[in-house]
Amino acid sequence: MVSGERVKEWENKVLATWLSKRKERKSKFITPSGIEVKPLYTPLDVKGDYEEKIGFPGDYPFTRGIYPNMYRGRIWTIRQYAGFGSSEDTNLRFRKLLEAGQTGLSMAFDLPTQLGLDPDHVLAYTEVGVVGVSMFHWKEMDLVMNSIPLDKVSTSMTINATAMELLSMYIATAERRGISQAQLDGTVQNDILKEYIARKNFIYPPEPSMRYAVDIIEYSYKNVPKWHPISISGYHIREAGADAVLEVAFTLADGIEYVRRTLERGIPVDDFAPTLSFFFAGYTNLFEEVAKFRAARRMWAKIMRDMFNAKKPDSMTLKFHTQTGGAELTAQQPEINIIRTTIQALAAALGGTQSLHVNSYDEAVALPSEKAAKIAIRVQQIVAYESGVTETVDPLAGSYYVEWLTDEIEERAWKVIERIEGMGGMMKAIERAYPQAEIAESAYRLQKRIEEGDMVKVGVNMSYEPDWIGTTEVFRVNPEVRERVIQRLKKYRSDRDEIKFRDSLNNLRKVAEKENVNMVPYVLDAIKKGATVGEISSTLREVWGEYREPIIF
Template identity: 50%
Template sequence: MTPKTAEADRTAPVRDADFTTISGRELKNVYTPDDLAPEDLGENLGLPGDYPYTRGIHPTMYRGKLWTMRQFAGMGTAEQTNQRFKFLLERGQTGLSTAFDNPTLYGWDSDHPLSAGEVGKTGVAVDSLADMERLFDSIPLDKVSTSMTINAPAAWIFTMFLANAENRGVPLEKLRGTIQNDILKEYIAQKEWIFPPEPHIRLICDMFAFCADHVPQWNTISISGYHIREAGATAAQELAFTLMDGFTYVDAAIEAGMNVDDFAPRLSFFFNSHMDFFEEIAKLRAARRIWARHMKEEYGAQNPRSWLCRFHVQTAGCSLTAQQPEVNIVRTAIEALAGVLGGCQSLHTNSMDEALALPSDKAVEIALRTQQVIAFESGVANVADPLGGSYLIERLTRELEEEAESYFAKIREMGGMVKAIERGFPQQEITRSAYEYQCALSEKRKTMVGVNEFVHENEVLEIPILEIGESVERDQIAAVKKLKETRDNVAVKDSLDALEKAARTKENLIPHLLRCSHAYATEGEITETLIKVFGEYREQAFF
């Protein structure tokens, strides 16, 4: 092609389309070295496994070890979810991820009035150690890493897991896994809290300290951007608010007297992988670079493991459609590939039916097979960071980093993340972004296949849908009633009284919660005990 022909091609008419990312970021037609700063291919880039880890946290990345394939699972009773765990493990899943129902996430027992109609519907119901025993029956806790997505009552759900391990003779130091335990993103996006921020953050710091001494292989928190993005945030907002939450926890732990290198190596993250392929990859690269620099330069961490932004990725639930649900398989594959090329340590792929119900066996198997095809057939795992040095990727990475740093400055001016949340700043930013994206869909400036374009009129659903029967709630309530009749209620009362007394001091509460769990105190009883001391949180309305 001659220079004249090439120039003509660059000035040729283009489609009448929106050439921005899902986040609204303007994109050029082509990117060249002129779009990069000298450091973009120098000190900002480096090699995989080298600070600031833009290209990945390990030198060999997936040549050394594939990401953990960890499908989120939870439905109905503990027995039903245990069956799903085993179904997935038999089909090649390499880690477990536990989804709890709404009552459990709010700290309520299944027989609480506000639990009516919700028990087991969106995850597994766990009321006590008895449920935890059934949930992980016959699963080797010292051999399979386990993730638990729970936040407000995370500390006492975690101690139920620990009590089960102890009762089975599994040493706590051999347990591997992650508890989400991220309360700040609840105030920002998911809205499942119990207490005001201060006591919740105290419990998080108690977890950091306890696990450093007793459960050293456990990730004590999964600082989560996923739900922030699902609420409507842009990629930059997800990045900024997530990392700022992380810095807030680091500040709190240091203020509580901990050395940063004693707890920071076990901090982990959880990001969304949305449909805008290159922007998502750049976001994940920027997250590693920002975290590494702040931990090393701002917090003075000496252990290189404290600098690592290790993260789980889940494909975007908000991108799934009830219309033409089979198309969701394609969406999930694209998002999963972005997560892998972005360097995730573990991955969940959504099932095609999740806009309609909890996934069926068939749907969840296809979702797992999607990961396996990427891992074993696509070739992307053969080279560490194959997109490193791309003009587009490196430019987007820098832009996202700069935008995140701008948000950090604004939040610090407000007095930190807790103060910003109390003012409604991140909530309002997300609301605005969600509205703008919805307008783009409504006005067809953005296309969602099967929703605002390429629509099937009079569509008939042709996939099986999982239903959770009403008997689940009846059976769970009956189990709670029987437990309270047959356990040692003196031991329960003694453990709850000791917990309340300790909560009124600065004592670490995890040993007391572990004692309550061993006594078969229910989740709701523990919640009510702590509410006596900490009170309940009520959110101010923001518009």
């Protein structure tokens, strides 16, 4: 066993002698999260009992993974985030991605859909189909899922403030095809807290929005048992400028808040906790990212066991999707983003992700082209089948550096969570703008390091080439999409039974005014009666109002 004296001897004799002749590149080596890295780690840096801190995969505290044999049994779900224009456009892209090797769908929606506006709304006009598919009526969901078996493919929908409407559309589409709710597999993001913290695509004030989110959790575990009713999302927190520590801390603090609110319904924790899922970013600093994933998994296991008295192992497992870092992509020399995303995908695999999206190299320029999206799938396949990292479980476990860094991230994240708990939980912290301010400060620190050259960004502050001639194909959404979907919207409205439609919205309005009735059946009924996303959202706006966030600077 190495001793402290032996380490000191090496530092003073071997390392110091070497450095007296050959200086290091920097005075300090610091991770993007501000963690200083030593030149060497030894067994002395790894604290705690092996079973308590690291353990075995598939067993508490799940540091090494949530399944005993991980990718030796099944590779993560290759789930590329896609969607643009009309339902037909997105359906075609989905089918091409599935043909290329994608194993699960991930649907992107345009901003009007996310904010509860129909495509003919004056505020929606210029954004129809631009950053995702325009999805305003359940028959559009039927079109986007044309020739795709809903009972055989899992679908993730990145939707929050209108998650209930989109889930209802998916259910209505399935039932029209004779597929029961119990057969459906997938996820709605439904994480409204991170919208207030980072992404800002909220509609209603926090309290009714939390009721809305928990209604989906309650309904899904009872009626759509294979469905993940929430994806508690650190990704957008990281993309807004948070470092890895804040990403873990704020995401898990959000998770604590959702669990508390669901427990207040009188639902036993072991009934719904296994359906919860998470969503993290995968950035380029390989070891920090791997350590982040391992720390988050261990922390969530402790939270569920010790804070909420969960008994089932499945209730303590942190199941998560990873998307590579969009904010790390550069418009300069876009092709080199393939290298960045490959490292990020490798970090996700080494960190034990359950599903993965690899950003296309052109996403700093435009929506992904078909070619770039296919290359992103190939990145996943090469990591999965050629790199060798999937052949043993948690291959970086036991690395003195990785285990030390896992501990360090966990320790720092606990301090942030303790501060949030001291404020009364994440809802109270959001009201005080604590996470918003912390993310802004983190973003400033990171940008300053890039501008000062302390943090290298190849193609930006190193090896910058203004005359770089790339071969990037810039993808553009067909501007005819807007008129096409608006015409279909008019037809949907003219074809529906107006009395039944009005009655369904009136019933929803009455339920929204109450606090102890789950709204999902009423939204589902309105969807089946022909109501649009904009009409349902307008009804809820009348009852709940719209949220205006506080100014924090």
